[in-house]
Amino acid sequence: MTERIAQGLYRIPVPLPGNPLRELNSYLLTGGERKLLIDTGFRQEECRQALFAGLAELGVDPRDVDVVLTHLHSDHSGLAPEVAGDAGWIYASGPDRDYLEHMGSDQWARIDAFYRSEGFPPELLVQNRTRNPSRALIPAPTTRYRTLEPGALLEAGSRRLRCILVPGHTPGQMCFWEEREGILFTGDHVLFDISPNITPWAGMEDALGSYLESLRAVRDMPVRLSLPGHRGRGELAPRVDSLLEHHARRLDGLHAILRERPELTAYEAAGFMRWRIRASSWKDFPLAQKWFAVGECIAHLDHLRMLGRVIRFWEGGVWRYRAV
Ligand SMILES: [Zn+2]
Structure with missing residues (x-):
């Protein structure tokens, strides 16, 4: 209709x-x-x-x-x-x-390598390649x-x-x-x-x-x-304000997670963030949603690094993050 x-x-x-x-x-x-x-x-x-x-x-x-x-x-x-x-x-x-x-496949291979470097389990990335609808469609x-x-x-x-x-x-x-x-x-x-x-x-x-x-x-x-x-x-302006506040809260929340648990990967840190998804645990998150959640976590970590609130270091083939 x-x-x-x-x-x-x-x-x-x-x-x-x-x-x-x-x-x-x-x-x-x-x-x-x-x-x-x-x-x-x-x-x-x-x-x-x-x-x-x-x-x-x-x-x-x-x-x-x-x-x-x-x-x-x-x-x-x-x-x-x-x-x-x-x-x-x-x-x-x-x-x-x-x-x-x-x-095309080149691009997905690059993206997979990027997510691996953020701690995403390689075996889940293989599954994601075939199951993530945004890739198939x-x-x-x-x-x-x-x-x-x-x-x-x-x-x-x-x-x-x-x-x-x-x-x-x-x-x-x-x-x-x-x-x-x-x-x-x-x-x-x-x-x-x-x-x-x-x-x-x-x-x-x-x-x-x-x-x-x-x-x-x-x-x-x-x-x-x-x-x-x-x-x-x-209404646009109030919605923009609430989105700005939402991300400010997310940034503070993620910073607090890293203060309590230093040296997390982005994949691990995403598991401690709050998500509006019906899953009993991070492990049970639907895979495609988990992939988006980790992506969102990385975007917040990048911004925290830009603000000087977080640093990252390379260890054992992955990036780990620490609050400043
Ligand atoms: Zn859309």
């Missing part, structure tokens, strides 16, 4: 089976000769059916649609090549386009990508979307700003019911630091309606 948000602006809910995010919000902007679809869902059957049924319900021929990606994650990008086909375009920021065009290779520069304008009928680069959740996460109506498509930069997952990225020294800066950058925009990548909507 699609939702009409405003004249020529619709939400197509795309279910994400078995994923704690539950649903992706795909937004369709009609009104122009080319329709714009913001984000698409995983490359899997449940998502495909919901997305294409939504387009059909709105009387839109996928051949008239160009895709705009808020970021590279496969719950957003997975179906983009199928929607764009051979005639449409897939717009993405430069950094995220670069990842999308080079996703990446978009099919295509040559239809186009780069969105920060500040560029996308046209959809009478609407103009300004591309705002907000690195953090991914290196090239973007928000799209319709100034006349005060509508901000936030992607996964700001979510209202869950806190966006922040993990380390090659080439980003301090992903969480970038994220916090990008949060402050959008806080005071004159937004009347925020349209997030997942779940419900809310």
Whole structure:
């Protein structure tokens, strides 16, 4: 069932089976000769059916649609090549386009080596390679990508979307700003019911630091309606404040964990952090969630190191962390 948000602006809910995010919000902007679809869902059957049924319900021929990606994650990008086909375009920021065009076994091998160096058990990484849905459901290779520069304008009928680069959740996460109506498509930069997952990225020294800066950058925009990548909507400024506080608390909590138990790896430290997941222990954490949790822990450790509150040292093939 699609939702009409405003004249020529619709939400197509795309279910994400078995994923704690539950649903992706795909937004369709009609009104122009080319329709714009913001984000698409995983490359899997449940998502495909919901997305294409939504387009059909709105009387839109996928051949008239160009895709705009808020970021590279496969719950957003997975179906983009199928929607764009051979005639449409897939717009993405430069950094995220670069990842999308080079996703492959090399990249996963590098990421696995990185997680091993943070204490992640190698045998679990092998399992993760086959079971982590974000890996299995990446978009099919295509040559239809186009780069969105920060500040560029996308046209959809009478609407103009300004591309705002907000690195953090991914290196090239973007928000799209319709100034006349005060509508901000936030992607996964700001979510209202869950806190966006922040993990380390090659080439980003301090992903969480970038994220916090990008949060402050959008806080005071004159937004009347925020349209997030997942779940419900809310007021932007108070939500930004609560996300800033959330990470400040996480940073303090992690620092305290390391003060009590020096020389932990990131994998071990993540086991002492609090997570909103139903699992009786760290050992029983679903593997994909554990992988995201360790990533989030590393991003917080990187930021603590940047702030001079934590140091790390290399020992026995892994990084160990100590509070200062
Ligand atoms: Zn997402």
